[in-house]
Amino acid sequence: MTRTPLMADQTLFRDSRTFDTTHLPETFNYRDAQIRDLAFALRPTLRGSAPLNTVLRGPPGTGKTTAVRRIFAEVEEATQAVVPVLVSCQVHRTAYAVFGQVYLALFGQVPPGSGVPLRRLMGRIAGELTARGAVLVVCLDDAGYLLPDNVLNDLLAGILRMHEGYPGTRAGVMLVVSDVDVDLVRCLDPATRSVLQASEVYFPLYTPEEIRGILADRIRAGLYPGVVPPAVLDLLVERTHACGDLRVGPEMIRRAALAAEMDARREVEAADVLAAYAASLNLQVERAVRSLDAGERAVLDSIVAAGLEDEEEPVISGRVYERLGDRMQMSYTAFHERLRRLELLRLVDLAVVRRRGLTRVILVREGVEEVLQVPAGSSGVPVNGPAGVCDDEKC
Numbered sequence: 001m002t003r004t005p006l007m008a009d010q011t012l013f014r015d016s017r018t019f020d021t022t023h024l025p026e027t028f029n030y031r032d033a034q035i036r037d038l039a040f041a042l043r044p045t046l047r048g049s050a051p052l053n054t055v056l057r058g059p060p061g062t063g064k065t066t067a068v069r070r071i072f073a074e075v076e077e078a079t080q081a082v083v084p085v086l087v088s089c090q091v092h093r094t095a096y097a098v099f100g101q102v103y104l105a106l107f108g109q110v111p112p113g114s115g116v117p118l119r120r121l122m123g124r125i126a127g128e129l130t131a132r133g134a135v136l137v138v139c140l141d142d143a144g145y146l147l148p149d150n151v152l153n154d155l156l157a158g159i160l161r162m163h164e165g166y167p168g169t170r171a172g173v174m175l176v177v178s179d180v181d182v183d184l185v186r187c188l189d190p191a192t193r194s195v196l197q198a199s200e201v202y203f204p205l206y207t208p209e210e211i212r213g214i215l216a217d218r219i220r221a222g223l224y225p226g227v228v229p230p231a232v233l234d235l236l237v238e239r240t241h242a243c244g245d246l247r248v249g250p251e252m253i254r255r256a257a258l259a260a261e262m263d264a265r266r267e268v269e270a271a272d273v274l275a276a277y278a279a280s281l282n283l284q285v286e287r288a289v290r291s292l293d294a295g296e297r298a299v300l301d302s303i304v305a306a307g308l309e310d311e312e313e314p315v316i317s318g319r320v321y322e323r324l325g326d327r328m329q330m331s332y333t334a335f336h337e338r339l340r341r342l343e344l345l346r347l348v349d350l351a352v353v354r355r356r357g358l359t360r361v362i363l364v365r366e367g368v369e370e371v372l373q374v375p376a377g378s379s380g381v382p383v384n385g386p387a388g389v390c391d392d393e394k395c
C-alpha cells in the first residue's frame, strides 16, 4: 500500500512549534530600547517597591505582548518577591475576571465564578501579597477592551489604591494599547489618572529590513536549511510588510512549507507563498472582525452593503451613515470614531476626494467581504454579527 502524504516521514520542519501564534521567539531583536524602558519601570519592584506604571503603545504585531512576556519571564526567574500577571482583556473583560487571573497566579486555582464578592476576592489577594511580602504587577493586554462601562477605570482604581484598603500592599500596572489614536489615560477619572501617572513606551512598525531579519530567524529555527530560497524570502517580506502585521509572516511560512511538504518538494515556491498569503490574510481579517464591538460591526456591515448595492459607485461615508440610521442610532462623531477604528484595524482604507466639496470615500480591504460572507454557525465570523443599540458616549 502507498503511504498517504500525511504519513510521509520526510519533513521540512525542524520545529513546527516555532510558527505557533503563542510561540515566544528565542531571539527578539529590534526592541532593545523598549525592553530597557520596561526594565527601568520594573526595577523598583526588585527592591520591594511598586513599579512605575507604563503604557505600551504601538500598532498590532509590533512586539508589545512579546516584550512583556519576556521581561515577566526574567522577573519570575530572578525573584519570587514580584508577582507579574499578564491578562488578556480581550478574554477577561470585567474587573472580577481580571482579579480572577491575579488570584490564579497567586493561588494556582481560579476563584469561584460567582458567590464571592469582588471586595472579598481583593482582600484575599492583598492578604496573600502582604504575607509573601510580594509586589504585584498586572499587565492589561489590549486594555482598550475595558473602556466601556468604565471597567478600566474601576479596575485601575482597585489595583492602584489597593494599599489604601490593605496597608502594606504594593502594586502597579502596565497597559498595552494597539490603537495608536486612543488616549486611554484621558478616558480615566481625574482621581485614577493622578495615581496612574504612567510613562509611555512606543513600539513602531517594523521596517522591511527588520521583518526580513525576524522571518529569517524564524525560518532558521523552524525549517531545515535551504527550504526557503532567497527570492521566496523576499516575497514573504514584501507580503508581510504590505499587510502591516508581522503575525502574517510566520503563518505564511508554516502554510507554504506544509504545501511544499505535501507535494514532496524540498523547497517552498512563490506560488505556495501567494496561496498562503490569501489564507493567512483571511485569518488576520477574521481576528480583527471578531474584535469589533456592536457599533463598529454595524458600521462595517453598512459599508459592505453600500458597496454591494452599486458596485460602480464609490462608497461615500455620508451614504453609509444614512444606511446605518435604519439599523441603529449613532451620532456622526461616534460614526467617525468607528470608521477610524476600522481603518486602524486595516479593514478599510479612507480617502478624501473632491466631489461637490470634500467627500470621504471608503474602500473595503482585501479579504473583508469574504470573511463577512462566512455563514453563521460555521467556524468563521457570522454575517450578521453583534448589533443593537450602541453606546455613543465613547470618550
Ligand SMILES: Nc1ncnc2c1ncn2[C@@H]1O[C@H](COP(=O)(O)OP(=O)(O)OP(=O)(O)O)[C@@H](O)[C@H]1O
Pocket: 020, 021, 022, 023, 024, 025, 027, 028, 029, 030, 031, 058, 059, 060, 061, 062, 063, 064, 065, 066, 067, 177, 178, 203, 214, 246, 247
Ligand atoms: N522582534 C521580534 N522578533 C521576533 N518575533 C517577533 C518580534 N516582534 C513580534 N514578534 C512576533 O510577532 C507576533 C506578534 O507579536 P506581539 O503579540 O508581541 O505583538 P503586539 O504588539 O502585542 O500585537 P497586538 O497589539 O496585536 O496584540 C508574535 O508571534 C511575536 O512572536
